Amino acid sequence: MNKQPGFDLVESARSLQPLITRDSDEIERTRRLTPAVTSALIENGLYRSLLPQSLGGSEAPLETFMQMQEEIAKADASTAWCLGQCSVCAMTAAYLDPDAANEIFNTAPGILAWGAIAHEVQAVPGGYKASARWDFASGSRQASWLGAHVRVVEADGTQRRKKDGSPEIRTILFPMASATMYDVWDVIGLRGTGTDSYSVENLFIPEKFAALRDDPTALRENGALYKLTTNMVFSMGFGATSLGLARATLDAATELARGKTPQGLKAMKDNNAVQGLIGKTEATLRAARAYLYTTAAEVWRDLSRGDPLTEQHRIALRIAATWTIHQSAAVVDTAYHMAGATAVFAANKFERRFRDMHAIAQQIQARNTHYEDAGKAILSTSLATPPTAR
Incomplete structure (x- = not known):
């Protein structure tokens, strides 16, 4: 058993780092989390970090979830990515009938995963009929249930719309056994x-x-966590994942510099250029982390005291997460190049972390268009209103 009695989520995540590090090569080779890692995450309750307390989950504060992600990412970014994805998916329980939520999340292993928004379902008596294929389902190989975000077509062929005229999007949920995997x-x-x-x-x-x-x-839950949308929590979780990955990469480069003497040059630890680069890069990473966590703390403070979620909150979270991912990528790049030829050997993990970081930087949370969205909102001078996007 890998359970650590009495530990909180962050301490549990930290205690699992040796196991995850040990299995990271196998995770990379098979393109799956190993059974041992998956079992440890389940046994320590990490997949239930954002599940409502009413269902036996932790309903953790935003910063706690972020710290959990950061610690796991120091050991392996893929493991952190799967954990973050499925943990946020569990927030859907706050919008479900308790019986449905209990069936999904309290029947082992109780893990939900989903892909990108796409396709339609047909409204039929008692529910919906679905025939479609979805992509980008991170964590799906550990999941017991899958989801999909779809538009609804009524029996007469018209698209179901909300009161404001926008299309209604439903998140349909079904057992893993009902789907074909590719x-x-x-x-x-x-x-x-x-x-x-x-x-x-x-x-x-x-x-x-x-x-x-x-x-x-x-919404059926009253906690501060569920005032946030899943997209907002995804962004902060993946920002924290980037920080953990960047920290592991910079620490490895710093440790290398303590003992490496490149051919024809002085020892790295005695090289003024290396010393200055490490100092500056350390400052960059610490600044990014401080910004991300300060933003999370400020938003959480407002929501915890009963304030409504606003456009100001949405924009603050959005640009903090995007900027942190970009800064983390810059830190990884610097550390990778500092390591020289050592970085190209698979055994040293620099090249994997470099590839993982740039995979993170290519996905939706790191898009530069988020800055345009933020600038547009700031210039509108209506930041105290409800969020314009969810």
Whole structure:
């Protein structure tokens, strides 16, 4: 058993680092988390970090979730990515009938994963019919349930819309056994996430398993955590994952510099250029971490005292996460190049961390267009209003 009695989520994450580090080569090779790592994450309750307390979850504060992600990422970015993805998926329980949520999350292993928003379902008596394929399902190989975010088509062929005229998006949920999986994740970074594709054919989804995720009118929980949308928590979790990856890479480069003497040059530890580069890069990483966590603390303070979620909060979280990912990538680049030829050997982990970091920087949370969105919102001078996007 890998359970650590009495430890909180962050301490548990830290205690699992040796196991995850030991299995990281196998995770990379097989493009799956190992059974030992998956079992340890489950036994220590890490997948339940954001599940409501009413269902036996931790309902952890945002900063605690971020610290958990950061610690796991220091050992292996793919493991952290899967954990973060599935942990946030569990927030959907706050929008479900308790019986449905209990069936999904309190039947072992109780892990939900999903892919990108795509496709439609047909409304039928008692629920919906789905026939589609979805991509980018990180963590799906450990999951017991899958989800998909879909538009709804009524029986008369019209698209179901919300009161404001926008399309209604439902998150449909179904057992893993109902889907066909496709092994497509042949990539250069985050290989161990097994971010594969899946499909269903003419599958009936009962109404109780079709959530209005991130719709405040459907929310059943009162905690501060569930005032945040899943997209907001995804962004902060993956920002923290980037910090953990960057910290591990910089620490490895610093340790290397303490003992390496490049051919024809003085020892790295005595090289003024190396000394200055390490100092500056350390400052960059510490500044990024301080910014991300300060932003999380400020938003959490407001929500915990009963304030509503605003556009100001959305923009603050959005740009903090995006900027942190970009700064983390810069730190990894610097550490990788500082390591010289040592970095190209697979045994030294520099090249894997370099690939993982740049895979993170390529996905939606790191898009430069987020800065444009933030600038537009700031210039609108209406930041005290509800979020314009969820």
